[in-house]
Amino acid sequence: xxxxxxxxxxxxxxxxxxxxxxxxxxxxxxxxxxxxxxxxxxxxxxxxxxxxxxxxxxxxxxxxxxxxxxxxxxxxxxxxxxxxxxxxxxxxxxxxxxxxxxxxxxxxxxxxxxxxx
Amino acid sequence: xxxxxxxxxxxxxxxxxxxxxxxxxxxxxxxxxxxxxxxxxxxxxxxxxxxxxxxxxxxxxxxxxxxxxxxxxxxxxxxxxxxxxxxxxxxxxxxxxxxxxxxxxxxxxxxxxxxxxxxxxxxxxxxxxxxxxxxxxxxxxxxxxxxxxxxxxxxxxxxxxxxxxxxxxxxxxxxxxxxxxxxxxxxxxxxxxxxxxxxxxxxxxxxxxxxxxxxxxxxxxxxxxxxxxxxxxxxx
Numbered sequence: 284x285x286x287x288x289x290x291x292x293x294x295x296x297x298x299x300x301x302x303x304x305x306x307x308x309x310x311x312x313x314x315x316x317x318x319x320x321x322x323x324x325x326x327x328x329x330x331x332x333x334x335x336x337x338x339x340x341x342x343x344x345x346x347x348x349x350x351x352x353x354x355x356x357x358x359x360x361x362x363x364x365x366x367x368x369x370x371x372x373x374x375x376x377x378x379x380x381x382x383x384x385x386x387x388x389x390x391x392x393x394x395x396x397x398x399x400x
Numbered sequence: 401x402x403x404x405x406x407x408x409x410x411x412x413x414x415x416x417x418x419x420x421x422x423x424x425x426x427x428x429x430x431x432x433x434x435x436x437x438x439x440x441x442x443x444x445x446x447x448x449x450x451x452x453x454x455x456x457x458x459x460x461x462x463x464x465x466x467x468x469x470x471x472x473x474x475x476x477x478x479x480x481x482x483x484x485x486x487x488x489x490x491x492x493x494x495x496x497x498x499x500x501x502x503x504x505x506x507x508x509x510x511x512x513x514x515x516x517x518x519x520x521x522x523x524x525x526x527x528x529x530x531x532x533x534x535x536x537x538x539x540x541x542x543x544x545x546x547x548x549x550x551x552x553x554x555x556x557x558x559x560x561x562x563x564x565x566x567x568x569x570x571x572x573x574x575x576x577x578x579x580x581x582x583x584x585x586x587x588x589x590x591x592x593x594x595x596x597x598x599x600x601x602x603x604x605x606x607x608x609x610x611x612x613x614x615x616x617x618x619x620x621x622x623x624x625x626x627x628x629x630x631x632x633x634x635x636x
Binding site for chain 2: 347
């Protein structure tokens with residue numbers, strides 16, 4: 284599995300930090316023809332600015348539910364009405380997130396919204 | 401843009417309020433004050449991605465600013481108006497902040513969230529911004545939270561494909577409408593600004609007739625100075 288996501292023309296040594304290999308669920312689609320796209324939604328691409336760490340929206344949204352993404356930062360300032368470092372709010376927020384994501388996945392990524400200005 | 405008031409109104413996107421105090425100071429004094437701000441002098445540990453976290457191309461800092469109601473903005477310092485919320489280096493760290501901040505649509509009053517690359521202040525005068533400009537999109541009430549989220553996810557995920565050009569993004573909550581904007585380094589680089597515009601259309605899913613305005617920070621400063629010149633001459 285891990286060999287599958289380290290293919291392509293971007294040398295591994297150019298990718299900073301962890302996360303260049305994704306643990307993929309069994310049903311994850313095979314790598315598409317575009318060499319810069321990896322299965323699971325993360326894209327490492329070469330752009331005019333050089334090699335960049337690129338993530339699409341879907342992948343970023345999926346990371347929201349990982350355990351390390353849920354605890355409030357220890358240095359989060361308490362600004363009334365703006366930040367909510369408390370645990371109670373965290374529960375509420377997580378509940379909110381889940382219900383949002385259910386809605387999104389039910390509607391399909393493309394139909395996420397249709398903006399009318 | 402027909403007159404000075406329109407010019408100011410057009411630019412009501414969260415970046416001139418904080419400059420009010422600075423306008424009366426010499427550049428050198430301003431730099432000194434910036435350095436003396438507690439949040440700048442506090443020795444901070446470098447922010448790095450945690451183990452097994454997904455690193456971002458750049459570190460980013462969340463800022464928040466609010467105009468205190470009932471007080472003339474000139475009496476409020478930059479420091480009072482803008483607060484650093486925190487800096488993150490990975491996708492997971494981003495969510496830890498974002499999930500514990502209210503969504504822009506739930507902010508009250510005249511408020512802004514700014515998300516800028518670490519080291520770039522959300523000010524026209526910052527070295528990274530001084531030759532730059534921004535795309536501005538006005539939103540009817542009710543859309544800001546969703547658009548802001550899509551905008552910053554695109555920025556963090558490097559969807560704009562303009563190299564080092566992006567500086568940051570702002571959402572400005574106002575009385576009748578909300579405004580989102582994305583700032584870049586080089587206002588004169590038309591290939592870059594066009595690419596940013598096209599990416600905005602894509603990631604925000606904007607209808608083709610949405611009005612998007614590009615404004616250089618030089619023009620923003622000029623409009624601001626003209627407006628405040630008028631205010632001063634009428635006795636402020």
